[in-house]
Amino acid sequence: MVSKKLVVEQERKMPLVTDVQVLKDLATRIRILSIQSTTAANSGHPTTCSSIAEIMSVLFFNTMRYSVAAPKDVSSDRFVLSKGHAAPALYAAWVENGLIPEPELMKLRQLGCDLEGHPTPRLNFIDVGTGSLGQGLAIAAGLAYVSKNYDNIDARTYCLIGDGESAEGSIWESIAFISHYNLDNVVLIIDANRLGQSQPTTVAHHLEVYKARLDAFGWNSLIVDGHSVEDLVKAFDNASATKGKPTAIIAKTYKGRDFPDIEDREGWHGKALGKETDRVLKHLEGLIVNKGKLNFTIPSPVTRAPQVNISNIQLASPPNYTVGDSLATRQAYGAALVKIAQNNPRVIGLDGDMKNSTFSELLKKYDPARHIECFIAEQNLVGVAIGATCRDRTVAFVSTFAAFLTRAFDQIRMGAISQTNVNFVGSHCGVSIGEDGASQMALEDLAMFRSVPGSTVLYPADAVSTERAVELAANTPGVTYIRVNRPATKIIYANDFKFQIGKSNVILFSPKDQVLFIGGGITLQEGISAATILAQQGVGVRVLDLFTIKPIDREGIIKNARESGGRILVVEDHYPEGGIGEAVLSAVAEVRDVYVKKIAIPRVPRSGTPSQVLDYYGLTAKHIVNYLLDAIKN
């Protein structure tokens, strides 16, 4: 008697669309190209490429459904090479499938060649930059979440990580996320080649350890011979047939596989083969059975993704506040997120179990399907957002306490390399949060986001400007960051005020201003109060709201500084380095005769009520009055 389960297994035929020997030969070709290109570059990771050669061959020439002519077709299966240092193997697959001319690969790592040391979206077949380990699986989760829940297509996402890489906690954040959301369209492949960079991994080839861990995190997991194309074909088929949970394929491999006297040896990480090249290539060429052109079939995508339009995002209704009323900018963020979501079905929000504090829960209340709860795992939170925005499928806003975005600095940094358009919103910035104390106060967030290449950093001071900041961010390429406050701040702008990225706004001025005040959020509000007090004493203070910290309004700052005696006072709820003060200094660096006085939080702050700590650290109007009077003396 045969059990039902066994019958089902027997019924599943080995899903080969390319001949087994051709797959083996393609794996060898991938090894050969990886060696040739890294030897030509005199750097790179050929042994790392070799351990994944069969995995790449089976995925790219049998299993994955994609189009060589349209590498980023939104209906295709996705592939994320999380272990980005194996880039030449990935490039080699795209040489063999015909997209990249082989001579181009021999320019690997040369200046001007987009085939860089690690993959980036400068290449038309790459979704995200990889190379900082442990980040690819979160991207894959984002890609798969969109395919399954928004695009509703049968597209699978394959993510290849290294075994050493699985030590990264971010991997386990993603493993938990993927199983929690039943993303059975994700296939994780662990290239368990036993060797890290400088020594063996902790698990080495005890692959049952990975299996137990993955099973415990709710995955279907399989241990396979990662150098057997037959085993791999079957394993990927098992993954496709497994519904309701994601599949992990734990591939036992050897670093430098088929490189005689190099395979499975320590000391060969990240080294071109140099004088060993010819010897190894000769051996590899001898392994190829089909000497001529290799005949393979690449399956096509099976379902069509809907067309979407994520351009020209607008608030469904303009801001509707009254000057002088008060509202926390974090709350205005939540309101604005709903307004742009009302106008475009591809606007989504992601949070790290802070949605009732960041007000992203307003989106969840409006449309639960477009709010992705990522729990307390900020690295995965950011990675999922980056994945979700790939191929222009969504407009994503990530929110949590600004302080906790530091947890994902590496992901955000890589996001810039990935040319991501994710929008970040950090709440509870600065000492103005009060009682919770230093661990919850973001005082380095502006420094962090300013240092991200191509970023746009917005710091709206009231609810009106916050709503417009959200609208502008949604339409701005690259990483954007909006800093919002916990306490309520007064509405200072009219509802119809026109905001622009990179354009500051003069809030108070007189013809005889003696100093230019620049603040952000709370300190801008306090500066307005201080200037108002001094105006009554006949001292003219110009008040400028930068609105955008980056790109900064250099011309506006210089013009207003010159009209205010060449004196600038910057007061910010941030550490002294990298924030508004230094942004302003950079703007006036090449201008002589401008004096800049900076006030910031000089050390780790204390708990207290918001008004107590703001006063204690000298950020309130009464202190600003004194700074302004001092500045005028210079």
Place this chain on the structure above:
Amino acid sequence: MVSKKLVVEQERKMPLVTDVQVLKDLATRIRILSIQSTTAANSGHPTTCSSIAEIMSVLFFNTMRYSVAAPKDVSSDRFVLSKGHAAPALYAAWVENGLIPEPELMKLRQLGCDLEGHPTPRLNFIDVGTGSLGQGLAIAAGLAYVSKNYDNIDARTYCLIGDGESAEGSIWESIAFISHYNLDNVVLIIDANRLGQSQPTTVAHHLEVYKARLDAFGWNSLIVDGHSVEDLVKAFDNASATKGKPTAIIAKTYKGRDFPDIEDREGWHGKALGKETDRVLKHLEGLIVNKGKLNFTIPSPVTRAPQVNISNIQLASPPNYTVGDSLATRQAYGAALVKIAQNNPRVIGLDGDMKNSTFSELLKKYDPARHIECFIAEQNLVGVAIGATCRDRTVAFVSTFAAFLTRAFDQIRMGAISQTNVNFVGSHCGVSIGEDGASQMALEDLAMFRSVPGSTVLYPADAVSTERAVELAANTPGVTYIRVNRPATKIIYANDFKFQIGKSNVILFSPKDQVLFIGGGITLQEGISAATILAQQGVGVRVLDLFTIKPIDREGIIKNARESGGRILVVEDHYPEGGIGEAVLSAVAEVRDVYVKKIAIPRVPRSGTPSQVLDYYGLTAKHIVNYLLDAIKN
């Protein structure tokens, strides 16, 4: 017939040193104090405190061996409250054991009171600041690694995390690290109260899921009733008796336990009880059986830790290089690390599987016991180092690629709050690494480390200054960061040159200098070449090596700028924000009539050979000549 295992279990008596009912009453007292203090503060997390009340009672009044009179006695067991928002319950334990006067706790969260919203080492019984979740277990790992491997004492480290917190990948990095190194002196307690901030956790009360995960990661794990003092006593005893693997106690608890109509309900996270206070307090007071003073015993430490001296760390031998020779500063770092290790047995090195690139492997070769391989898990790497330095037990140097230190920004940020003295060394900074490309190039590391309060940031340009930077960092309080280069750079300093923190060094000067050049590492070297070229053309360029980017030599910069026509050119291998350029701008902010021109990497860079990319991004001498000539026109 009774199995041997069962006999052993029967032989273990319930290790009670305090009466069970007293432990229960102490738990209730902890609840009462948590409510009273948060109600007084009108903020805080009383329901979070309530779920851990029995855990705290049993740990602090029965299980942990410590001294109330000497809360940071190095021989004591350690406790890390990773879920720092439960701080009032921890403070309450120290009220009940007599350290803190009860009225002091009623000043919770008030400005000037060290009983802040989250714990910090401003309190004499706290090792590290917590409050950014997921970080405590790495600290515990560092504490336990030192107790077990360096101090050789029977001190156990208890770490209490929340269940929501267990979603943080950093927790799983630490879980893997602790079992890999058989730290059986670590006891992890998961307060599984089912509720996160904004919704239930993914695992909720399915505690067998945690158990399966922990078992798969090599731990001894137990599920217990977290509100049963008897169960907890037995579980901690089991942990003490378990050798060769760490123990995790998965405590089933309820948020707001014993708060009628609040217990186990959503919507009560992070809220003082307000008008519910009296009602709940009345109920709790009714639960106390022993109405008078509670009699308890706190066990004493059982072994004595050795005395150690980590002051006045010196190189065992002075730098021994020849001006004009070349060596990578990363290699000089490794050499210097060995030299200070030769002179002090408490110098240790930690790395993230990069030791053959960062040259920390030189320490491993010198003394394997003092090199801690943390594998590819940078968050845990940093946390372990912070833990290892607590109570002045070690001088720790953490090294990896500078780019990957961004992975631990949140840990480093919290390190400053923890008043840590960990020294960080980031290698492979800037585009000068060449072929590997943008993902491996640190171009925001100076911005990151400058923004850390109280940090010292060193950027040595040659091997001599690198050795001295290591020596100085070892003796400098607070977070220090040393930026080192991958390529070799020329020795420019004599071996006996005296370096100081915060003191810049003039490398080239003439009486008629027209511009001041400031660079770092590679760009300083290129600037020297450029200045030498221009000197031959009769153009005087002063070259300044800042050596310390923070604290910056404000006086030195201003003096030399004034002597050089009030013109400064800064060229740096870093993004434009937050690096050397902005540090210099901050130094001259309040000085009128200084022109500063900044050159940096303006966008995500490309792969290429180091010389190609340095030239492409304009950081080489030939470009610097032109910048200098341009600067002189201003």
